[in-house]
Amino acid sequence: MAPEKRAIRISGCSGSTTDRRTAMALLASNYENDPIDVLVGDWMSEGNMTVRAGSKINGQVAAYEPTFLEALEPALPHISKYRIKVAVNAGAADTKKLHEAVTRLVEVRGLDLDVAWISGDEVLPQLLDAQKRGESPFENICTGQKLDEWQFEPIYAQAYLGGLGIAKAFEKGADIVVCGRVSDASPVIGAAYWWHNWKRSDLDKLANAFVAGHLSECSSYSTGGNFTGFKDFEVLGWEKIGYPIVEIDEMGQVVVTKNTGSGGEVSVNSLTSQFLYEIQGPWYFNSDVTALLENISFEHLSTDRVALRGVAGALPPPTTKVGITAKPTYQAEMHWFITGLDVKAKARMMETQIRHLMAPYLSAFTKLSFQVIGAVLEDPTNQNSATVDFRVIAQARKAEDLAPAKFVRPCIDPIMCTFPGATPHLDLRQAFPKEVFEYYVTLMPQSSLSHKVHFASGETIDISPPSATRSYPKNQPTQDETASVPAALSSFGASTRAPLGTIVHARSGDKGSDCNVGFWVRNADEYSWLQTLLSTAFMKNYLLADEYNGGRVERFEFPGLRAVHFLLKDHLDRGVSCTTSVDFLGKNCAEFLRARYVDIPLRFLSRGRI
Missing domain, CATH: 3.30.70 (Alpha-Beta Plaits)
Structure with missing residues (x-):
């Protein structure tokens, strides 16, 4: 049955294997007061990709994420009653076994729910065969190393799939879709694509859904979690910070809100924080679409309602990311x-x-x-x-x-x-x-994947790769200094030494051994100062200080967010799975940099501190 022609409401109810497991039941049970059409969740990270790969190879335990079952089971009666769809990537390295486990849960409860699963992310045989044939050096996108130079022996490889398999599963009647390594935003892309009956050529719509997926993939990160303005949330109930709900209409327009009665907030600042998490620059790649982010902004509509603006779509790349796990x-x-x-x-x-x-x-x-x-x-x-x-x-x-x-x-x-x-x-x-486990990040052609949807009936449907793609430069656009430089920092008036974070928000995260960090401010004149202050040279030579390892630093500005973004290439000691750093997720890089002392204009400080 075709869904209603209105904006779809999708809630991101998990951003980690250890996120609060009460979310699914909380959101589903409150449907009559706060309806949700699709519940999505992200149970995978580069850390548990490697751990579950090891479990898959040694065969000692099922290599899916069991915490998903803990979240799902109490929610199932409400999901069935209100016909809420579910799409998650909790299959990790054993999606078929997770499908079997979910099917058993549904049957034991006597519920009328169809469960489908997605395959095609496990790609080690194709990758090794292509390497032997010399089709690609499979360069590490973080370090530039070639795979045949890597001193470790691969045991498992997972490709990041898009959302169209999920869309097809919903179209054919599935209620719950379990996936392995689909990208974090793919469940939202797939749900919106299905709901609105979009086409692959609807690139602007897909790009907006893609960014909406990024805003909701980490659950409470969009509603106040991991936000440098967190102190304001104590009076807003930081013990019960809510979950984001993205509303996506037929034209791809996105409004972000949160579940009723919850703490925290949805604001321009909270969404800027999540947007700047784990991006690479102005080009944001997915198997289904490339989102062009140069003109992104957020518009406050009303309390806890913020619109996404300025995102454009472009053709997806011919390749997709692959994570390789070694012995x-x-x-x-x-x-x-x-x-x-x-x-x-x-x-x-x-x-x-x-x-x-x-x-x-x-x-x-x-x-x-x-x-x-x-x-x-x-x-x-x-x-x-x-x-x-x-x-x-x-x-x-x-x-x-x-x-x-x-x-x-x-x-x-x-x-x-x-x-x-x-x-x-x-x-x-x-x-x-x-x-x-050592981890290596590379790219492989989407045409090499065998993306399939498996239904409870035994039917299997192939999902073809995109027929139209575009190749992008190896590195993101970068600008070492701002293109709109004021006369001098002294033009902002008298200043005093204070921590950068006194007036500057920031957010950082990991992708392999790369670390990204974005900074933003509240006012236009503060942004002119920030653009001038935060040059690539200032980042390397002063802010990072002893932490700078000599690697490439890419810089880009997002004027609509009053943000300056940096990508620190190969900054994180090989990534979360095997790092010796205590900042194994790169999340504290921003907090370290905000603690560095700089000359802050007194007139900015007079407006109040973060």
């Missing part, structure tokens, strides 16, 4: 506490002693890092504020290379001969070797 390496870490004075000297003493004891084993380590995390406050009034974490972390190709005699014993044996107050963390579980 595991091993990692172990140990922690000491350092308190009070002379932190640097104490850390240097401990590192020297540990290295001396580890010397016979170091040749087998692929990485060894000593890190001081935190800082001692001046004239501390309690002991915690005078204590930092000294972290020792190592990686090796074999578990036996990080055996207790070779790692944890050298880490802990200096206890009687090291710095004053030396205290080890008593929980040593992390000090024993655990598996971590």
Whole structure:
């Protein structure tokens, strides 16, 4: 049956394997007061892609995301009663098994719901065959490395699929569609495409749905989660921050709101925060469409209702992203506490002693890092504020290379001969070797994929790749300095040294080993100052400081958002699956940069701080 000809209402109810699992039932049960047409959820990240790939290969457990079933089960009666559609990517590396599990749940409850599943994301055989034939070097899009130069052995590869398989499943009567590695926004694209009976050539409409999917894919990130203006939300109920609802009409126009009675807010600022998360620049790629973002803006309509403006569509690229997982390496870490004075000297003493004891084993380590995390406050009034974490972390190709005699014993044996107050963390579980998976990000032709929809009836439908595509340059457009430079920073008047984040919002995130960070301000004159201040040279030479690793930095401005965006290429130590950084998702890069002191005009500070 064709859906109604009105705007479709889609809610993003999960952005992580550990997002609040009450969301589906909460949203579905309140249908009569706040109707939702489609519930979508993102259960996959580059972290669990590798972990589930390892589970798939060793066959010990089903390699889908079980937390999806915890969210779905209590919502099923309401989903059935109100005929709410569901599309999620929780299949991870075992979508067929998740389909079987969901089907059992539906049958046990005696519900009339059809469950379909999407395949085609598992692509290791095609990729390795193409590599052998020399069809592509399969260059790493973060590092530029070629696949045959990678020192690790691939065991699994997943391609990012578009949303048209989901659309076809809904068209043919499916109520619940479970997917593996479709892109985060693909469920929204697929739902809108089905609802409005769009065509592949409706590029502007698809691009708006794509951005709407990005705004809702991380659930509460659009309604106040992970937002630098979070302090304002304490009075708005930050213990019950809501879920975004995107309303997409037949022409692709998008309005974002949230579920009734929830905390947080939908505002221009909260949506700017989510928009700037994990993008690469002004070209935003999906298997179905490329969104051109140069002129993007948000328009406040009323309380908790904001319209998306300025997005244009272009042909999709002929390729899609592929994440490759390699055989595991091993990692172990140990922690000491350092308190009070002379932190640097104490850390240097401990590192020297540990290295001396580890010397016979170091040749087998692929990485060894000593890190001081935190800082001692001046004239501390309690002991915690005078204590930092000294972290020792190592990686090796074999578990036996990080055996207790070779790692944890050298880490802990200096206890009687090291710095004053030396205290080890008593929980040593992390000090024993655990598996971590190397991850490699590349591109492969969409024409190489076998994208299919599988129905409960046994019917299978092929989803063809786009017939019209466009190849884009390797790198995003970049501008090292603003094209609209005022006379000088001094033209903004008297200033004082203060943290950048005093008046500047920011948001950062990871894609492989790349990190993106976007900054934005509240007022037009502040934006002129921000554009001038945040040059590529200023980012490299001052803001990043010791964190700058010499990599490529791309810069782009979004005037409609009063934002300056940076892409920090290969900034994150190989990505979330195997990094030795505590900022393994790149989310704290923005918070570090906001804490850096700059000269801020006094007239801006007089308007109030964030």
